[in-house]
Amino acid sequence: xxxxxxxxxxxxxxxxxxxxxxxxxxxxxxxxxxxxxxxxxxxxxxxxxxxxxxxxxxxxxxxxxxxxxxxxxxxxxxxxxxxxxxxxxxxxxxxxxxxxxxxxxxxxxxxxxxxxxxxxxxxxxxxxxxxxxxxxxxxxxxxxxxxxxxxxxxxxxxxxxxxxxxxxxxxxxxxxxxxxxxxxxxxxxxxxxxxxxxxxxxxxxxxxxxxxxxxx
Numbered sequence: 001x002x003x004x005x006x007x008x009x010x011x012x013x014x015x016x017x018x019x020x021x022x023x024x025x026x027x028x029x030x031x032x033x034x035x036x037x038x039x040x041x042x043x044x045x046x047x048x049x050x051x052x053x054x055x056x057x058x059x060x061x062x063x064x065x066x067x068x069x070x071x072x073x074x075x076x077x078x079x080x081x082x083x084x085x086x087x088x089x090x091x092x093x094x095x096x097x098x099x100x101x102x103x104x105x106x107x108x109x110x111x112x113x114x115x116x117x118x119x120x121x122x123x124x125x126x127x128x129x130x131x132x133x134x135x136x137x138x139x140x141x142x143x144x145x146x147x148x149x150x151x152x153x154x155x156x157x158x159x160x161x162x163x164x165x166x167x168x169x170x171x172x173x174x175x176x177x178x179x180x181x182x183x184x185x186x187x188x189x190x191x192x193x194x195x196x197x198x199x200x201x202x203x204x205x206x207x208x209x210x211x212x213x214x215x216x
Contacts, residue, residue: 007034008125012058013045013071014038014087016179019110023058023087023117030118042066046074053079056121059104061088061095062179069098076103083124087117089179091165091216092158096135106130109169110179134165134216156194156215163190168207168216 010027014020020038027033036054039045042063049057057075061068072084085106086099096107106124108117109132120130131139156164159180166176173191177184195201198209210216 005032007032008056008121009034009036009052009054010056010058010121011035011037011045011049011052011054012039012060012087013042013063014058014060015040015062015064016060019060026117033118033121040064042068042071045071049075049079049082053082055081056083056085056124058085058087058117061086061090061099062181064181069095069102072099072102072104085120085124085130089166089169089171090162091132091134092161094158096139100139107135108132109135109165137214156197156210160190160194160197161215163187164194164206164210165216167191167203168211 010033012020012023012027014023020040024035024038027035036052037045037048039048042065045057045059057079059068059071059075063071068086068088072086075082075084083106084104085108086104087108087110088095089110091109099107106120106129108120108130123130162180163176166179167173171179173184173187176182177187180187191203191206194206194210198206198213200206200209207216
């Protein structure tokens, strides 16, 4: 960091202890960043940002006390100078577009190396909009005219998309269940439905086929 340059202040809300610790450690190892606050719930985050507004606010959408999209809306409205960056497991189109429309200026899926978060933060502060590749594709699908729609029977529900996105990023069935606050049996049930819709017989085939059909 150049002499006389103030560090970028960061706050984050993440209910998963391990994910929060990794992000905090990444922020603290970069001298150009300063951690202003870390929170487990939406209520804690709203109260914390009333005391100190950071330059960048990292938001997980899967919070235990209120929808992450509501947090994005409230912070964007109450603190317009704060850049909001979503960091989450949810990669379905509804969550992505909802977050961007609510005021988020970037959207990253968990699974990328947390040591890269400083790069995304600097990109955001320089006026960019950091997006995971699969998220950029979701946005482009809405913007590019003439793309043929998928057959109704082949489309995945938002929950099925969340599960398949998690599996595609290397999460185990148990980790996926924990991230989405589901039972492992429920994850297996959704996967069976995904297999039927995509006419496949394994998670590897499901990920490949969903990507081929641009459902991820």
